[in-house]
Amino acid sequence: MNNIEHKNYNDKSYALGATGSAIRELFEFGKKRKQEIGADNVFDYSLGNPSIPCPDIVNETLINLIKNTDATLLHGYTSGPGDMNVRNSIASYLNKTYGCSEKGSLIYMTCGAAASLTVTFNALIASDSDEVIVFAPFFPEYRVFIEKANGIVKVVKSREEDLKIDFEKFEGTINENTKAVLINSPNNPSGVVYTEEDIKNLSAILYKKEKEYNHPIFLISDEPYRELVYNMDKVPFVTNYYDDAIVCYSFSKSISLPGERIGYILVSNKCNDAINVYKAICGSGRSLGFVCAPALFQYMIPSILGYTSNIDEYKKNKDYLYNELKKIGYDAIYPDGAFYMFVKALEDSASNFSERAKKHELLIVPSDSFGFTGYVRLSYCVSFDMIKRSIPAFKALFDEYKNK
Amino acid sequence: MNNIEHKNYNDKSYALGATGSAIRELFEFGKKRKQEIGADNVFDYSLGNPSIPCPDIVNETLINLIKNTDATLLHGYTSGPGDMNVRNSIASYLNKTYGCSEKGSLIYMTCGAAASLTVTFNALIASDSDEVIVFAPFFPEYRVFIEKANGIVKVVKSREEDLKIDFEKFEGTINENTKAVLINSPNNPSGVVYTEEDIKNLSAILYKKEKEYNHPIFLISDEPYRELVYNMDKVPFVTNYYDDAIVCYSFSKSISLPGERIGYILVSNKCNDAINVYKAICGSGRSLGFVCAPALFQYMIPSILGYTSNIDEYKKNKDYLYNELKKIGYDAIYPDGAFYMFVKALEDSASNFSERAKKHELLIVPSDSFGFTGYVRLSYCVSFDMIKRSIPAFKALFDEYKNK
Numbered sequence: 001m002n003n004i005e006h007k008n009y010n011d012k013s014y015a016l017g018a019t020g021s022a023i024r025e026l027f028e029f030g031k032k033r034k035q036e037i038g039a040d041n042v043f044d045y046s047l048g049n050p051s052i053p054c055p056d057i058v059n060e061t062l063i064n065l066i067k068n069t070d071a072t073l074l075h076g077y078t079s080g081p082g083d084m085n086v087r088n089s090i091a092s093y094l095n096k097t098y099g100c101s102e103k104g105s106l107i108y109m110t111c112g113a114a115a116s117l118t119v120t121f122n123a124l125i126a127s128d129s130d131e132v133i134v135f136a137p138f139f140p141e142y143r144v145f146i147e148k149a150n151g152i153v154k155v156v157k158s159r160e161e162d163l164k165i166d167f168e169k170f171e172g173t174i175n176e177n178t179k180a181v182l183i184n185s186p187n188n189p190s191g192v193v194y195t196e197e198d199i200k201n202l203s204a205i206l207y208k209k210e211k212e213y214n215h216p217i218f219l220i221s222d223e224p225y226r227e228l229v230y231n232m233d234k235v236p237f238v239t240n241y242y243d244d245a246i247v248c249y250s251f252s253k254s255i256s257l258p259g260e261r262i263g264y265i266l267v268s269n270k271c272n273d274a275i276n277v278y279k280a281i282c283g284s285g286r287s288l289g290f291v292c293a294p295a296l297f298q299y300m301i302p303s304i305l306g307y308t309s310n311i312d313e314y315k316k317n318k319d320y321l322y323n324e325l326k327k328i329g330y331d332a333i334y335p336d337g338a339f340y341m342f343v344k345a346l347e348d349s350a351s352n353f354s355e356r357a358k359k360h361e362l363l364i365v366p367s368d369s370f371g372f373t374g375y376v377r378l379s380y381c382v383s384f385d386m387i388k389r390s391i392p393a394f395k396a397l398f399d400e401y402k403n404k
Numbered sequence: 405m406n407n408i409e410h411k412n413y414n415d416k417s418y419a420l421g422a423t424g425s426a427i428r429e430l431f432e433f434g435k436k437r438k439q440e441i442g443a444d445n446v447f448d449y450s451l452g453n454p455s456i457p458c459p460d461i462v463n464e465t466l467i468n469l470i471k472n473t474d475a476t477l478l479h480g481y482t483s484g485p486g487d488m489n490v491r492n493s494i495a496s497y498l499n500k501t502y503g504c505s506e507k508g509s510l511i512y513m514t515c516g517a518a519a520s521l522t523v524t525f526n527a528l529i530a531s532d533s534d535e536v537i538v539f540a541p542f543f544p545e546y547r548v549f550i551e552k553a554n555g556i557v558k559v560v561k562s563r564e565e566d567l568k569i570d571f572e573k574f575e576g577t578i579n580e581n582t583k584a585v586l587i588n589s590p591n592n593p594s595g596v597v598y599t600e601e602d603i604k605n606l607s608a609i610l611y612k613k614e615k616e617y618n619h620p621i622f623l624i625s626d627e628p629y630r631e632l633v634y635n636m637d638k639v640p641f642v643t644n645y646y647d648d649a650i651v652c653y654s655f656s657k658s659i660s661l662p663g664e665r666i667g668y669i670l671v672s673n674k675c676n677d678a679i680n681v682y683k684a685i686c687g688s689g690r691s692l693g694f695v696c697a698p699a700l701f702q703y704m705i706p707s708i709l710g711y712t713s714n715i716d717e718y719k720k721n722k723d724y725l726y727n728e729l730k731k732i733g734y735d736a737i738y739p740d741g742a743f744y745m746f747v748k749a750l751e752d753s754a755s756n757f758s759e760r761a762k763k764h765e766l767l768i769v770p771s772d773s774f775g776f777t778g779y780v781r782l783s784y785c786v787s788f789d790m791i792k793r794s795i796p797a798f799k800a801l802f803d804e805y806k807n808k
Contacts, residue, residue, distance in 0.1 A: 006580070006619045007530035008677060009684035017527075017687025018680075024484075053475035062700075066466055071457035075661045080428075111515055111665065111694070118693030123421075126411035141690075148691040176410070215410045257479045259699025261515065273412060276422075280413040283421025286545075287552035289522030290515070294698045295663025296466075 012148075021140055022369040023047065026354075030363045037361070043390035045378040046363045048188060048339065050256035052309040052381070058255065061303040065296060074299065078292045081282055082109025082264070089302035090264060097306070098237035103269050106278050108285065109293035111261035113224045113250030114141065115285075120220055120246055120265055121149035121180075123277070123284035128152075130179040132220075135165060137342070137370035139188050139222075151179065155371055163192045163333055163342065167201055174209045180218040180246075181206065185235065186225040189370045189377035190342040191318075191335025193229055196236040203242040216244045216272045223247060224263070225338040227254035227308045230315050232336075239268040246271070251301070253338075256309045262297040314339045317380040317387055324391045328398050339381040342367065345374050346401040356400070360393040416552075425544055426773040427451065430758075434767045441765070447794035449782040450767045452592060452743065454660035456713040456785070462659065465707040469700060478703065482696045485686055486513025486668070493706035494668060501710070502641035507673050512685050513697035515665035517628045517654030518545065519689075524624055524650055524669055525553035527681070527688035532556075534583040536624075539569060541746070541774035541781075543592050543626075555583065559775055567596045567737055567746065571605055578613045584622040584650075585610065589639065590629035593774045593781035594746040595722075595739025597633055600640040607646040620648045620676045627651055628667070629742040631658035631712045634719050639741075643672040650675070655705070657742075660713045666701040718743045721784040721791055728795050732802050743785040746771065749778050750805040760804070764797040 020028075026046040034042045065074060081087070088104035095101055110116045121132070131152045134142050138155075146153050156173050159166045174181075183202070185194040194202075202219070210217050221238045226249065229235055238245045250263035267278045292298075318335060325332055331344040343364070345353035350366035354376055357364050367375035380387065424432075430450040438446045469478060485491070492508035499505055514520045525536070535556045538546050542559075550557050560577050563570045578585075587606070589598040598606075606623070614621050625642045630653065633639055642649045654667035671682045696702075722739060729736055735748040747768070749757035754770035758780055761768050771779035784791065 006617075008620055009528050009681055010526065010530045010688065013527045013688040013691065014680060014684040015687060016690050017683035017685065020484075047481075049476075049481055051476060054479055058479075059470045059475065062470055063467055066463045071463065072453075072455060072660060075458060075462075075663050077451075077453055077662045080424075111698075114693040114695045116693075118691075122414065123417045124413050126414045144691050145693060213410075216412055256476060258481045259479050259696060259702075261695065261698050276418060277413055279421035280418040281421065283419060284414065284417040286420050287417065287522075287548050288692050289518040289520075289549060291518045291665065292663060294515075294665050294701070296700075297698070298663075 016144060023365050026363050026365055033361070040389070042361050042363065043386060043393055044363045045380065045382065046365055048253070048379050048381060049258060050253055050309060050381050051383060052256055052311070052313050054256040054309055055304070055307045057304055057307055058257070058300065061300045062296065065299050069299070075295055078295050078298055080286060080292055082107065082293055083298050086298045086301050089305060093305040094237070094266070097234070098240060100237055100239050101269055102239060102266055106267040106269060106274055108265045108278065108281050109298055110263045110265055110285070111290060111293055112252055112263045113222060113248060114145070115261070115290060116248035116250065116263050116265045117142070117222060118145045118149065118288060119281055119285045119290065120248060121146055121151060122288060123280035124179055124218060125149045125151040126179070129177045131175070131177045132179060133170070133173055133181045135183065137163065137189050137367055137372035137375070139184060140369050140371070142182060157372070163187070163190045164194070164198060165202060167205060171205050171209070174205070174217070176213045178209070178213075178217050180220050182220045182222060184222040186228055186337025187340070188225065188338055189340050189365070189367065190333055191338045191340045192333065193231065193235060193336040199236045199238060199241045206242060210244070219245045221245060221247050224250040224253045228311055228314065228339060229337040230318065235337075239266070239270065243268060243270040244272050246277075254308045254311070255304060257297070260294065260297050262293055262301070313384070314381060317382070317384055320384070321378065321380050321387050325394060328395050330394070330398065339379060341378045341380060342375045343378055345376055346398065348374060350374055350376055357397055360397045362390065362393050362397060420548060427769050430767050430769055437765070444793070446765045446767065447790060447797055448767045449784065449786065450769055452657070452783050452785060453662060454657055454713060454785050455787060456660055456715070456717050458660040458713055459708070459711045461708055461711055462661070462704065465704045466700065469703050473703070479699055482513075482699050482702055484690060484696055486511065486697055487702050490702045490705050493709060497709040498641070498670070501638070502644060504641055504643050505673055506643060506670055510671040510673060510678055510682050512669045512682065512689065513702055514667045514669055514689070515694060515697055516656055516667045517626060517652060518549070519665070519694060520652035520654065520667050520669045521546070521626060522549045522553065522692060523685055523689045523694065524652060525550055525555060526692060527684040528583055528622060529553045529555040530583070533581045535579070535581045536583060537574070537577055537585045539587065541567065541593050541771055541776035541779070543588060544773050544775070546586060561776070567591070567594045568598070568602060569606060571609060575609050575613070578609070578621070580617045582613070582617075582621050584624050586624045586626060588626040590632055590741025591744070592629065592742055593744050593769070593771065594737055595742045595744045596737065597635065597639060597740040603640045603642060603645045610646060614648070623649045625649060625651050628654040628657045632715055632718065632743060633741040634722065635740040643670070643674065647672060647674040648676050650681070658712045658715070659708060661701070664698065664701050666697055666705070717788070718785060721786070721788055724788070725782065725784050725791050729798060732799050734798070734802065743783060745782045745784060746779045747782055749780055750802065752778060754778055754780055761801055764801045766794065766797050766801065
């Protein structure tokens with residue numbers, strides 16, 4: 001006899017579908033509000049949707065492929081892990097750019113960053129005691145993806161002063177169940193970028209702990225913002241510092257193609273048991289329903305590697321916004337990358353602060369959604385004009401607190 | 405203390421990645437063999453990769469969209485369930501074509517048929533006693549998808565004579581744990597198409613059992629071959645016959661876009677608790693890493709609804725192949741749809757038969773992979789010329805058995 005109460009659908013899936021994310025809710029509120037009072041009167045800093053168009057070469061390449069490729073080939077299945085020429089061209093590009101020695105045969109093409117992560121987690125997590133360490137503040141979907149793959153999320157809070165890794169806390173959190181450590185630099189939501197020294201320190205701890213527990217601890221590097229850095233020539237590439245590294249990439253952000261869902265997973269050539277880890281990734285993708293990454297966009301990749309959208313515009317936005325907020329009196333973490341800024345809320349509760357900001361038509365995401373208290377995230381991938389027009393609202397909000 | 409042996413990666417994911425499918429293996433063998441003896445000398449009936457190009461309107465629409473749409477909009481995120489205009493246009497098209505009354509608000513755009521299925525299974529399966537009934541022969545990935553979603557696969561063997569549903573067996577397999585029944589008409593691997601009467605009989609049993617167990621039993625209809633029918637004007641559309649229906653569609657096959665990964669899930673407007681089932685689908689997609697379906701291909705959909713590739717070519721292939729095989733002396737199930745034919749093996753073991761066929765350069769998939777014994781699947785989405793050239797090989801294979 002079956003004594004389990006029948007459920008018509010999966011509770012967890014329902015809850016995820018019914019609530020949506022805090023970010024999306026704010027965005028939807030903004031859409032409604034814009035209809036009510038006009039788009040120009042709402043200062044929407046809610047979404048990480050690139051505001052700068054992709055470089056012309058993207059659309060030129062797409063049209064060229066459509067016009068000059070046999071349609072059954074162009075739109076046909078690629079192999080599950082992706083077209084081999086495309087994968088080889090990515091490996092060559094990485095090796096040339098970062099001086100690593102990666103292989104196309106260990107690259108798996110995906111439908112974007114989220115897919116890169118879910119495929120990786122479902123490939124690695126092997127028992128329900130497996131833990132994945134994330135550093136707060138972190139992208140809230142990380143928890144959704146890790147828990148769906150039956151993993152346990154262990155949060156290590158970053159240092160309050162600069163949102164870099166608190167290495168002491170980090171080391172204390174690693175145990176024999178630590179399957180992987182997830183980093184995201186340049187960071188969403190803070191814009192913080194790890195330096196070479198940061199990655200070296202992180203790697204030293206991981207190597208020590210791998211030895212102690214006698215099994216690999218994977219470093220998963222989520223890098224959709226890799227090229228969006230303003231303070232250095234390029235970010236340190238993790239496979240040059242740590243062997244058991246898996247890079248999750250997406251072409252969404254730096255080349256402004258978030259809707260097209262194209263990215264990849266790279267298993268480092270030096271990773272322990274790399275070929276078998278790669279096979280687990282292939283099998284994981286298969287079981288989640290990713291037959292292959294979109295073909296037309298795969299074939300586009302070799303022509304656009306090394307290109308980005310004109311990121312000087314984000315830099316201009318960032319510098320202007322940061323300086324104006326500082327002038328008013330706000331405290332913010334200076335962002336070195338991505339297109340996010342972490343600004344200190346003017347009261348303990350970031351949620352309350354975000355609510356009060358709404359009354360000034362400012363849509364800013366409370367940091368609680370990112371596992372961190374007391375801040376708001378501003379996505380400055382918006383028009384420069386909107387930023388300029390929003391400054392008086394930030395001023396009014398600040399004065400409201402000051403005159404309380 | 406942790407007494408579970410540490411595993412570096414997930415066993416099940418690894419096994420799925422290491423083995424691949426029997427179909428893919430045969431295809432890879434064919435690729436190698438073609439290099440050895442020339443492509444014209446291998447008769448490759450292994451893969452369901454459409455051989456007829458998409459209609460011109462597909463590429464025209466893509467180019468038009470690329471040239472005339474703001475790039476940040478065109479390539480930007482759509483909402484998670486897909487662009488609302490696209491979803492409404494699909495609902496209108498279905499309502500006009502099949503006389504149903506479905507809603508765009510209950511359509512969820514996906515990355516193709518496999519994603520439609522994995523998202524649906526992960527939305528519905530709520531406990532590890534939940535069962536999904538499939539009819540053999542069936543597409544082998546069904547098992548992969550259902551088991552990954554923690555469901556139990558219950559196989560009901562189709563009637564030997566025509567591969568239609570054995571209703572007595574079917575009814576006997578339903579129990580209080582039956583969460584859903586999965587059908588696939590036109591069918592891969594057999595090409596069999598269910599008639600209106602078949603769907604009515606199926607629905608009557610499901611309604612009776614819903615009453616008996618006092619909970620919904622979902623009918624999931626996997627329809628990538630919906631428009632590929634040769635014996636009727638159009639297939640009976642399941643939501644017209646059964647309320648608790650969920651349609652999983654893909655634009656891969658009938659309009660020849662398998663690599664682009666674009667499809668949808670439709671929750672019938674009449675489905676029990678439809679809005680909440682739909683929310684569970686949205687949450688499931690989110691947790692599996694499907695942020696949105698590829699944007700450019702979503703925007704293309706409204707312009708191509710109702711178009712198919714020139715399916716007369718498949719019909720010509722089918723009739724010629726079927727008649728020639730019958731002339732030789734083979735026994736085959738006459739296919740009414742899709743681009744597959746189920747041919748009786750000339751010995752008990754379909755695998756042995758497929759191996760012996762290989763010696764005649766015939767690549768045909770043994771039915772064991774589809775949960776059915778004694779047949780082989782021929783994918784006739786190939787050039788007519790290849791079919792013509794392959795007939796002597798089929799004859800030689802037949803004679804080899806006859807003269808044994």
